Amino acid sequence: MIAQKFLKEWERPRKRMVEEQLKARDISSVKVLTAMGQVPRHIFVDDTLAARAYSDGPLPIGFGQTISQPFMVALMTQVLDPEPGDRVLEIGSGCGYQSAVLALLAKEVYAIERLAPLREKSLENLAKINISNVFLRLGDGRLGWPEKAPFRRILVAAYTERIPPALTDQLAPQGRLVIPVGPDSSQELVLVTKDVQGQLRRQCISGCRFVPLV
């Protein structure tokens, strides 16, 4: 539960973000709208950017990385559709904002970040708002987290031309994997589902623009 103190801060811009950037577009999942109406996004950006935290775009978080646009976080989460009992694998946790949204909707989030200072920052951010069900490891997310596999849900926040095989291997039957796929110039948000027999199916959701998975 996020402390009341944070729910009150920047409450109106956050509500407006939910109404104008999410509800007014394609975000209809009540649980996603509720979670994004609660997570204090301004905590996850530099103090000097707090006033822009609820604006309709990505923002820099240092080290050449960005916090994704609110709409993109909402869309990915809606497509992922995490359920309360799920363990979610998240690749590229950046400042931890997407991790916080997932933490409110799933049982546990296993997040992997490649850059140590961003991992530190997100641990700090998540602790500040009392989120304790995110486990954050430093490493190469392309390898997944085999000790904790399989995962019912996997979300990747950086693009790749080829979906890392470790991730589809670590996806549980009836699982969902959301990942931006493509070359730098034209990326698509892709949903990969695995059926009970282990068969994979791939579906394009929309165009998108991410930083690369490296």
Ligand code: SAH
């Ligand atoms: N969703 C994040 C932003 C993601 S930006 C947020 O809410 O802030 C993409 C992140 O992926 C960056 O932090 C980058 O360092 C990380 N990344 C890129 N390649 C990676 C890899 N192979 N393994 C883990 N993290 C990676």
